[in-house]
Amino acid sequence: MTNRSFEIVDVTLRDGSHSMRHAFTKEQVRETARGLDKAGVNYFEVSHGDGLGGSSMQYGLSKVNELELIETAAAECGQAKVSVLLIPGIGTKYDLNDAVKAGAKMVRIATHVTEADVAKQHITLARELGLKTIGFLMMAHMASIEKLVEQAKLFESYGAEVVYVTDSAGALLPHEVTERITALKNELSIEIGFHGHNNLSMAMANTLAAVQAGATYIDGSLRALGAGSGNTQTEVMVAVLEKMEYNTGVDLYKILDVANDVVAKYMPRPQEVTGSSLMMGYSGVYSSFLLHTEKAAKRFNIDERDILVELGKMKAVGGQEDLIYEVAANITKKKFAVAPKP
Amino acid sequence: MTNRSFEIVDVTLRDGSHSMRHAFTKEQVRETARGLDKAGVNYFEVSHGDGLGGSSMQYGLSKVNELELIETAAAECGQAKVSVLLIPGIGTKYDLNDAVKAGAKMVRIATHVTEADVAKQHITLARELGLKTIGFLMMAHMASIEKLVEQAKLFESYGAEVVYVTDSAGALLPHEVTERITALKNELSIEIGFHGHNNLSMAMANTLAAVQAGATYIDGSLRALGAGSGNTQTEVMVAVLEKMEYNTGVDLYKILDVANDVVAKYMPRPQEVTGSSLMMGYSGVYSSFLLHTEKAAKRFNIDERDILVELGKMKAVGGQEDLIYEVAANITKKKFAVAPKP
Numbered sequence: 307m308t309n310r311s312f313e314i315v316d317v318t319l320r321d322g323s324h325s326m327r328h329a330f331t332k333e334q335v336r337e338t339a340r341g342l343d344k345a346g347v348n349y350f351e352v353s354h355g356d357g358l359g360g361s362s363m364q365y366g367l368s369k370v371n372e373l374e375l376i377e378t379a380a381a382e383c384g385q386a387k388v389s390v391l392l393i394p395g396i397g398t399k400y401d402l403n404d405a406v407k408a409g410a411k412m413v414r415i416a417t418h419v420t421e422a423d424v425a426k427q428h429i430t431l432a433r434e435l436g437l438k439t440i441g442f443l444m445m446a447h448m449a450s451i452e453k454l455v456e457q458a459k460l461f462e463s464y465g466a467e468v469v470y471v472t473d474s475a476g477a478l479l480p481h482e483v484t485e486r487i488t489a490l491k492n493e494l495s496i497e498i499g500f501h502g503h504n505n506l507s508m509a510m511a512n513t514l515a516a517v518q519a520g521a522t523y524i525d526g527s528l529r530a531l532g533a534g535s536g537n538t539q540t541e542v543m544v545a546v547l548e549k550m551e552y553n554t555g556v557d558l559y560k561i562l563d564v565a566n567d568v569v570a571k572y573m574p575r576p577q578e579v580t581g582s583s584l585m586m587g588y589s590g591v592y593s594s595f596l597l598h599t600e601k602a603a604k605r606f607n608i609d610e611r612d613i614l615v616e617l618g619k620m621k622a623v624g625g626q627e628d629l630i631y632e633v634a635a636n637i638t639k640k641k642f643a644v645a646p647k648p
Numbered sequence: 649m650t651n652r653s654f655e656i657v658d659v660t661l662r663d664g665s666h667s668m669r670h671a672f673t674k675e676q677v678r679e680t681a682r683g684l685d686k687a688g689v690n691y692f693e694v695s696h697g698d699g700l701g702g703s704s705m706q707y708g709l710s711k712v713n714e715l716e717l718i719e720t721a722a723a724e725c726g727q728a729k730v731s732v733l734l735i736p737g738i739g740t741k742y743d744l745n746d747a748v749k750a751g752a753k754m755v756r757i758a759t760h761v762t763e764a765d766v767a768k769q770h771i772t773l774a775r776e777l778g779l780k781t782i783g784f785l786m787m788a789h790m791a792s793i794e795k796l797v798e799q800a801k802l803f804e805s806y807g808a809e810v811v812y813v814t815d816s817a818g819a820l821l822p823h824e825v826t827e828r829i830t831a832l833k834n835e836l837s838i839e840i841g842f843h844g845h846n847n848l849s850m851a852m853a854n855t856l857a858a859v860q861a862g863a864t865y866i867d868g869s870l871r872a873l874g875a876g877s878g879n880t881q882t883e884v885m886v887a888v889l890e891k892m893e894y895n896t897g898v899d900l901y902k903i904l905d906v907a908n909d910v911v912a913k914y915m916p917r918p919q920e921v922t923g924s925s926l927m928m929g930y931s932g933v934y935s936s937f938l939l940h941t942e943k944a945a946k947r948f949n950i951d952e953r954d955i956l957v958e959l960g961k962m963k964a965v966g967g968q969e970d971l972i973y974e975v976a977a978n979i980t981k982k983k984f985a986v987a988p989k990p
Contacts, residue, residue, distance in 0.1 A: 507880075510853070541923075547850050557932075578918040
């Protein structure tokens with residue numbers, strides 16, 4: 307166990323919350339946590355899909371309070387430890403305190419890739435609470451490598467022990483992951499992590515690229531249960547990395563058992579690359595844009611995919627939904643413009 | 649169209665036949681063929697999942713005669729051409745003649761990776777019939793690179809215009825694809841193709857690796873519809889390769905439309921990496937072994953996955969199902985053996 311090549315962090319019980327519409331039951335969490343622990347996974351995450359405090363009208367109400375789910379999971383842990391996700395602005399320092407009381411031993415403080423500075427106080431608190439403390443740079447494809455390094459260094463300076471390249475939209479390709487992880491390895495002295503999504507069917511290949519470039523924390527989800535097209539599939543990751551002769555520290559048959567005998571039975575539908583999740587990865591936009599884009603496309607009678615591609619080029623971020631109508635109007639203008647006379 | 653970087657060959661209507669339990673209707677084939685043609689795909693395949701003549705008790709009876717399906721598809725073709733698959737031993741030269749009458753313009757003659765020599769007469773006939781003629785080396789992961797090159801050269805010597813590395817079990821990893829395609833590019837003068845499956849979530853990454861190593865024919869399937877965990881997903885391939893600045897010649901929105909508005913509506917279930925398909929890729933065995941292995945595991949009270957891994961190591965091939973019981977017996981013997989006294 308001591309000489310594993312990296313830590314596999316399973317996020318089924320957090321990122322999977324999106325696919326479960328935040329309706330995880332205690333029984334589902336108990337069985338999944340037990341299976342992960344027995345398979346030899348050292349860290350797994352339990353929180354609302356949008357992190358601690360995410361249960362709300364805006365992000366979706368949790369069926370069961372996440373603190374109860376954290377407690378339930380922690381009770382199943384032998385060697386494994388429960389992680390939580392905290393997005394400053396959604397969750398608060400109070401939520402983190404509560405999570406620790408419920409049994410959390412690790413936290414990932416997540417910000418948009420250009421906004422690490424909002425995480426300083428949370429990182430400080432997490433260290434004070436004695437948690438394994440990780441910085442999580444979301445939508446990492448949206449920043450240049452220089453910007454990414456700068457932001458990761460902020461996390462490092464605040465006291466994070468690991469910093470993640472988080473490919474929230476599943477928009478990165480393997481060579482781009484290699485470049486990013488390599489740059490961080492060269493410029494930082496803390497450990498580097500990678501969290502992948504499958505919108506372009508590249509989650510597994512990106513994770514392998516990350517490991518080969520020196521990442522020592524990698525995320526996965528059983529049966530790929532997670533937002534968009536889902537995550538890197540934990541059990542596949544174990545199989546592939548074993549074939550590549552890495553020491554995962556995770557038992558392949560046992561992780562397959564919890565994936566297939568537990569998670570596959572409660573997931574509402576298989577994860578796949580659909581038209582909209584593919585367009586998310588292709589254009590590199592937030593999933594929260596999809597609904598507004600569909601409406602704007604109808605109103606202006608244009609293809610919603612043209613709007614997504616344009617938003618991606620503009621690097622629009624969450625909260626800029628107003629932009630969607632402006633973009634739609636511009637596309638319409640161009641489409642129906644009369645060519646100037648010669 | 650003339651300067652596309654490679655040809656995308658869509659196999660939804662052939663490899664997808666496995667997932668459809670060979671129950672494609674004319675209407676499904678018509679709509680799919682129309683969409684592929686309109687999207688700019690130049691070649692797509694229509695046959696029983698196991699190739700021409702595959703409709704049988706052993707391989708599964710087709711609901712509609714494949715010749716009628718080929719005719720239906722051919723009637724929808726503007727620039728696109730219908731391909732067929734022929735596995736000597738399952739299909740015959742008579743089947744190929746009939747397929748040509750029905751409208752087929754391309755054939756892929758498929759053999760196990762070590763048995764290209766059985767294809768000589770079929771390749772000769774295909775060229776005589778004026779077909780675009782391709783050799784298809786199945787279960788390519790089971791041969792050494794030297795063997796693969798030797799077998800591909802046989803296809804070349806018979807008159808094949810393209811030879812494929814066919815990763816039937818989805819067992820290859822990207823660096824292994826790179827090695828194989830590179831070796832074939834160096835040693836042959838005909839074009840090289842790659843056909844990927846997703847059992848280890850690597851179909852897309854493997855396809856990209858193949859293209860980067862010089863493959864000019866690549867296979868995909870809409871919504872990944874195909875055997876095992878499914879194929880490289882055609883519409884994802886178009887998006888990723890466009891992002892990589894290749895000229896696919898295929899319209900992304902139109903290919904997304906046929907995937908989501910046509911294929912997604914008739915596929916019986918989404919394609920995903922399940923426990924058994926993952927074990928196929930991990931151990932590199934035939935899907936036809938799964939049922940026998942399950943039975944043997946029950947009889948000997950051992951884990952069926954141990955049998956699969958052992959069969960993979962032995963490089964067991966189709967037809968060697970007897971081996972399964974022998975392997976199971978040996979595993980039992982080892983498991984319950986009394987350690988010799990010191």
